Amino acid sequence: MKRSYSLLLAGLAVVATVSGVAIAQQQKDTAKPAEPAKTETTQNTAMPDATVAAAMPLFDIKSVQGMEVGLERGRLIAVGVCAECHQADGNSTAPAWPKLAGQHEGYIAKQLYNFKAAEPGKNALRQNMVDVTDGKAKTSTMAAQVARLSADPKEFDKDVQSLAMWFASQKNNSPDVAKNEDTVGLGQSIYRGGVMSKGVPACAGCHGPTGQGMFNASKLGAGANAFPMVSGQFSDYMVAQLQAFREDVRGNSPIMSDIAKRMTDNEIKAVSDYMAGKRLNANAVAPAVAPASTEPKPAAPAKP
Numbered sequence: 001m002k003r004s005y006s007l008l009l010a011g012l013a014v015v016a017t018v019s020g021v022a023i024a025q026q027q028k029d030t031a032k033p034a035e036p037a038k039t040e041t042t043q044n045t046a047m048p049d050a051t052v053a054a055a056m057p058l059f060d061i062k063s064v065q066g067m068e069v070g071l072e073r074g075r076l077i078a079v080g081v082c083a084e085c086h087q088a089d090g091n092s093t094a095p096a097w098p099k100l101a102g103q104h105e106g107y108i109a110k111q112l113y114n115f116k117a118a119e120p121g122k123n124a125l126r127q128n129m130v131d132v133t134d135g136k137a138k139t140s141t142m143a144a145q146v147a148r149l150s151a152d153p154k155e156f157d158k159d160v161q162s163l164a165m166w167f168a169s170q171k172n173n174s175p176d177v178a179k180n181e182d183t184v185g186l187g188q189s190i191y192r193g194g195v196m197s198k199g200v201p202a203c204a205g206c207h208g209p210t211g212q213g214m215f216n217a218s219k220l221g222a223g224a225n226a227f228p229m230v231s232g233q234f235s236d237y238m239v240a241q242l243q244a245f246r247e248d249v250r251g252n253s254p255i256m257s258d259i260a261k262r263m264t265d266n267e268i269k270a271v272s273d274y275m276a277g278k279r280l281n282a283n284a285v286a287p288a289v290a291p292a293s294t295e296p297k298p299a300a301p302a303k304p
């Protein structure tokens with residue numbers, strides 16, 4: 001997985017910062033060259049979860065029972081359960097698996113509650129997902145993951161809070177970049193000003209001017225009003241989520257479903273690409289694009 005991701009990145013020559021957005025410029029003919037590498041990445045993400053799971057040593061959730069809520073409990077479960085897809089520090093390496101590093105505690109906790117049915121026999125609020133590989137709806141992979149946490153409700157709460165604490169405390173050290181220079185302008189205008197004629201509100205109003213979302217640790221629960229960080233997240237993941245909100249496949253946010261229903265695929269792709277390249281520190285020079293590369297490259301040479 002790591003290898004194909006760097007292959008994709010190898011095709012991206014330079015990073016420029018435009019209004020706090022890191023953009024990967026293709027060497028030439030901006031539109032086409034990204035496609036083959038992208039397809040390869042997407043195919044690899046289709047690796048069946050069973051294959052991944054089979055490679056992991058078994059983790060017994062009973063080993064954390066009785067531990068206090070805290071980073072250590074969170075870390076142990078992250079290593080034992082979540083790492084196979086999200087990495088232990090939440091810096092996932094493929095767009096099918098969202099990055100959790102640095103995401104808000106309240107948001108992470110809400111999602112974990114929403115992936116689980118509130119009562120046996122009832123549907124979970126966030127039950128289904130759009131598969132990023134084929135765009136079709138299927139049961140969310142996360143249903144099986146929350147089922148691996150403690151069965152006892154009180155211990156489950158402790159698992160969730162500890163996991164939220166752990167991933168929120170990690171740093172997103174491999175932020176995605178905006179890849180489509182042609183749509184960055186449209187993405188920026190939607191993000192900052194919405195689409196007035198269609199009643200689409202400015203995303204920045206809730207997700208913040210730099211895409212940092214909103215911190216609200218005061219409330220941890222299934223109904224928390226949590227605005228997630230969107231900067232540095234995989235654009236393909238965000239496209240899939242916006243489509244899932246629009247088609248009512250993801251059912252845990254009436255607000256986002258209403259917003260997404262007013263948007264075309266083109267607008268969804270443009271704003272997702274833009275958000276992926278947003279940086280929390282808008283004045284920072286964008287880092288070199290490939291996480292594998294150790295030398296930071298200077299930003300923004302002239303376009304070919």
Ligand code: HEC
Nearest residue numbers: 049081082085096097098108111128129140141142145163
């Ligand atoms: C087998 C792969 C896999 C494992 C293991 C896994 N996840 Fe996930 N996770 C996913 C996928 C796929 C999604 C996107 C789900 C969707 O769209 O419904 C996701 C989404 C999430 C989200 C929502 C993120 C967002 O931005 O909305 C959270 C939170 C999360 N996972 C936490 C965890 C935690 C905590 C663990 C360990 C207890 C874990 N995951 C284990 C595959 C996995």
Ligand code: HEC
Nearest residue numbers: 201202203205206226227228238241242252253255256271
């Ligand atoms: C009124 C507030 C509000 C506005 C405006 C808003 N959002 Fe959201 N957004 C939210 C909330 C709240 C959530 C979390 C939903 C949940 O709890 O699952 C969210 C979730 C998301 C997610 C899912 C993130 C993830 O990690 O899965 C994406 C992507 C997103 N919003 C994009 C946008 C875009 C693009 C716009 C502008 C067109 C926008 N939002 C405008 C409140 C808002």
